[in-house]
Amino acid sequence: MNSDKEGSVRVAESPQCDNETAPIDPPPDGGLGWLQVFVGHLALFNTFGWFNSYGIFQDYYTEELQLPLSAVSWTGSVQVFLLALIGMFSGRLFDAGYFRSLIAIGSVLQLLAIFMASLATEYWQLLLAQGFCGGLGAGILYCPIIANVATYFRRKRALAIGITTSGAATGGTIFPIIAQQLPGKVGFPWTMRVMGFVVMFNATVMLLFARTRLSPRSRGPLVEWAAFRELPYTFYTAGAFCLLMGVYLTYNYINTYGRIVIGMDAETSLNTLFIANAVGVPGRIIPALVSDAYFGPFRTLVPLCVGSSVLYFGWIGIRDQSSLYVFAVLSGLVNGGVQAISMAGLPSLTKDLSKVGVRSGMIMTIGSIGCLSGPPIAGALVDAADGRFMYMQIWAGCIMLLSACFVAASWFARTKQGG
Template identity: 35%
Template sequence: MASQVIEDVPDEKMGPMNLHNDTANASPPKTDIKQQVDLEKSVNPPPPTSGPPPPPDGGLVAWLQVAAGFMLFFNTWGMISAFSVFQTYYESGELFEASSANISWIGSIQCFLLQITGLVAGPLYDRGYLRLLLVTGSFMVVFGHMMLSLCTEYWQALLAQAFCVGIGAGLLFVPIVSLIPTWFSTRIGLAVGIASSGSSLGGVIYSIVIYRLILQIGFPWAVRCVGFIALATFMVPLAVLRMRVRVPKPRAVVDWSAFRDAPFMVFTLGVLICFIGQTALIFYISFYPLDRGFTGTSLAFYSAAIFNAGSVLGRILPNALSDRIGVFNTMAPFTMLLGITMLSLLGVRNEAGMIVEAVVTGFFSGVVVALPPVCFRALTENKSMIGTRIGQGFAIGGFGLLAGGPGAGAVLGTTDPLDWTGLWIYGGVAACLAGLIYSFVRIMRSGFALNIKA
């Protein structure tokens, strides 16, 4: 073998003709180079490229997704935030006769369906049907308001406003809170907060539009104008919303391991209880000063707009703060303060006190909608299951929205004088209890140390 190798090597003592031999000086054949490269690749394989790239955490396209989310919140939670105007109008009996508890079922079912529909919308979103969800949800929201404008009886309003609008909103809500985190990493709280502030602006605009137009052109055309505003603003998400990452395998409707995740389930219980208190506030913030005679009819309707105006900053500033100090360090104390300010409504005696309470309770209530998606993300170790956990958590929390309104109406009663003391204790204690539960979740995750970002 050694002699064979030596014979293949050119002899330095050979003549000049051999030194300039083409074969000796020729470059190695291309096939040999290719084999060598293949060998190196097999020994040192390139890093895998199948995983998605990191989020851009900014840029024009990413912030356009936030703008689209703003418009979707505007037409989902924004309409729910304006329900107190509908509640006050329905209480007048001009459209139909129903008790406070029965009227509350309209808003409660609308809220509940917004949450529970996410169990269907989430898997459809994972399969890439974002456009279908946007078109279907937008159509149902607009169509529901057009049908509401034709209603003259309670059951008709229940079908149009509660079921049609509620399901349509549900097809839009969970996809957007699942999509925005895929575009951001260190500024998720701020991005979700800005998007969710659309619900506050929607509550302001829709409250004013409904009240003013009912006086000028009547209830049917006032509701149709709401539908036209929704139709116009839905054009933004339809034009710019896009998926950056599609999961490799569609997620399950239910993540059964979540039921064995103690912090996740305890936090979800807190969301459910908090929504009970939140619903009482959203539904009755306008009717309370009108029934007690603290304000005139005009300012009573505008209380909902003032409440939602205060909520704008309550959705942005606490979320931005949570990026610095931690989501649970923000969520727990702000929810406690919401409960305390709701109990403070018992001390209101005039217009000035009502305006202050509307602003303050609006600010603290903004946390309740804006921060839970960020908290659910923090509680999900397997990030591929974020959409499932968010949809599942909000679906369970939605039962609080379903029970909160009718429960508040039952506490309020049907005979004069209405039990406003019982109502605000009902809502305030629920929010305070939710704040304590969030504090417990924070302790479960990070202990009692105060200087930990949690």
């Protein structure tokens, strides 16, 4: 039987769950869940796949608009900031049963952002369209998609979320290919519109197949303050904040580094972004398999964050094209794993799946400050060093190491509580 909101299965009310929902059946770990993983993969293709390709636009905007790197970075960081900021609101609306409505609204805003950005000729127009409108659209989509997949899986949750988040790598591979092949033939504005048509097709498929499993939780607070009294949740929130400051810097700056420091031409340097995104597919799925089979998300995420930190420090010594390609492969693998497992860890902090949307969204909203500040800080450090990247690389390495420490503290506190 379908509910009147998004086709979730209704069950009788019970006083055991805030007088709102009955005890929830265990996740099926498959079945219709894999279709929702496919829907989620397309959503991540449209959101983080687009964001992970921002190096394409950053290079174009700095050349065409003659703006400092730190200024142009704001458009990219505003996108990710808004995606994370409204996670608390979109997550609560997901819990309330508005899943497919969120997909529709978010997709419309994303399409509006892409097509308006293709018409923009000034920086403020790009910031308004691609930054604010695109970020809001992606934010309405992202947290509900991750939360929905989590409700279908328990033993295979990391794998399911890993495959879902690998959509960011798929999109981050396809969009740079389009950007590499089309501008010389149709110009950059029409190249963006072609990307918009790809997003439109994916959004249509998502709307056709998206379904929720749980009954709507119509009542409940927007913020569950009691969650912060749980040490594992609080430490993980701090770890996610640090992680979101640093994990996307490779995608923002690797092709710019290749062009400015190593002297690669714009088209060749774009290959590094293409590679970093492409290897993110196995980079997300392999750690997810390891997490499900052996260690769980916390113990898998800690070495991944440490590995990301080591790679950022190692980036300092890269001075030739071959080494940068190797860095692109390793960084894409490790940072892809960081993104996937960090998302897989969010539902593990929530025993009541009817609250997975709001509790995951709370962490994303706090992490949004890291998303907003990370790329501009990195760009400002590059500008302050007169185009040298060492300060940025050191800062990124330190922030990822700090993230590993907080996640380790979360795992330790969870272990002490018998979780």
